[in-house]
Amino acid sequence: MTRTEANRPAANRSAAPRTEGLSLHAFTDLDDDAPEIGPFVSALEAFDRLPLLGELKKLAIQRTRTGPGATVLDVGCGFGLESLRLARAVTPGGSVTGVDASARFVAEAQRRAAAEGLTVTFVEGDAADLPFPDDAFDVTRAERVLVYLPDPDAALAEMVRVTRPGGRIAVITPDFDTNTIGVGDRATTRAILAHEADTAVVHPWLPRTLGPALRAAGAHDVEVASRMVVLSPDLAASYFATVGRSAAAAGAVSEEDAQVWVAEIAQRHREGTLFAAIGYYLFTATV
Template sequence: MAKTGPSDPSRDQTRINVKAFEQIDEAANVQDYIRILDVFDSLDGIQRLKKAAIDRCRIRPGLSVLDNGCGIGLETIRLARLVAPSGKVTGLDYSLKFLDEARRRASRLELPATYQQGDAQQLPFSSRTFDVSRSERLFPYLIDPKQALTELIRVTKPGGFVSLIEPDFETVTINLSDRGLVRKVLHFDCDHHTKNGWIGRELPRLFKSCGLIDVAVEADVVVFEPAGFSPYFVEIGRAAAQNQVITAQELTGWEEEIRQLLAANELFATISYFMVAGKVREG
């Protein structure tokens, strides 16, 4: 990620705010978000949960799969390789800019994957279209998560599977020394920067209330890549200061300690993610 200095995120022109994902096409720095999606996708905890979802949903050649909220198509491509040659994966996203990037990356791969624009809460597909429907890092930004899950179930065939991989933003940690300051900033971020900051912990109940059966849950602690995600932590500190949750002096301390820990290769931050999968009732 482009930086004025590799150890000084407080002067970094890169600005990562998760709230921007709600209307990413309006962001001036879409390329920064594309890069952070690549970085996040490579993290070990996320990859473990992706594999768990694939195993639980029994992804195999010949299946039809919906990748809802596909972003730049990273998982769409992986799934297409698994269902090839006779299956098909459809990547859906609301962002036209993300879809352009997804199509660019897939253009030379000759995989059974297509992309289209659409609303996760009103899916543009007939009922019982897919063998498997999945979403990842989408539900924190939706107005009505239950409606979105209901739609995923609707477009999935009886006996098919639905899976989600989602975070719980109140589980974010960072190893700064002022515990009170950390709590103020992180709680503000959880409560104000996404519509559904607790969605991770709510998924098992949501799956059962929507009628899915054989619901399975797996969790993993995702360790952030320090350099790539330090702009996110700087940004949430600035947002807390702008909303008078912390003082200007506290913001200075927040940014300075991030800079020092990053320069010393000691910055450590995590978030908990949850994979939940369920089966659509037959009959």
């Protein structure tokens, strides 16, 4: 992953996450000079709790046959949310390695693994130049990472390289043009969401080309599954309010239109009528 979402981005919880004012584009700019990683951790934990995203994670485990004895690489592991779950799934006899571009995320992942008594190897590294030998893993996965990378094809080639012949690859990624929210007039909403799709990440349409890219990297038997992931009201309110303000700051919509749009989000949130979602895709393939 990059020093981004590092790679990753969505959530369900009763208490609102500390995501107010934190745009997804901030993950693209995240590096180890950032003042603190706490807001990024909170945002990722909020997204991680989305039930329908959880369904794709479980399906990825099934389709990659990740179980006891498997060796797994988690590319763009962040602070280890999924790596720790996978460590439990491969027990006994298996192993999990997480790689991330952020030294501070790696340190936090190591801290969490130790606190839970789990043996997971976390290393700092670049998704486009993985620090592992050929054919080292049974399963290699990347979740909400590749959309942030300048060269996702290079990362896919590396994922294929480090996976043994017959091993499996899984990629979970959103399509930002499927962002959906039930507020505002159509013109304003379309303009705001188009601005988010064009600026939040490097490759907002990645799922549309990911199947051919996997095949070009040397994988085969590509399968695709999807979920329209519904955001919790708290997460939807904080995320899309930031999206609206960002669009106004960039001149994609007027300040007045953005204020009306954001105000309607807040009102619907208070009333319990706010709806928002985004499409996520799971690609699995054999090396």
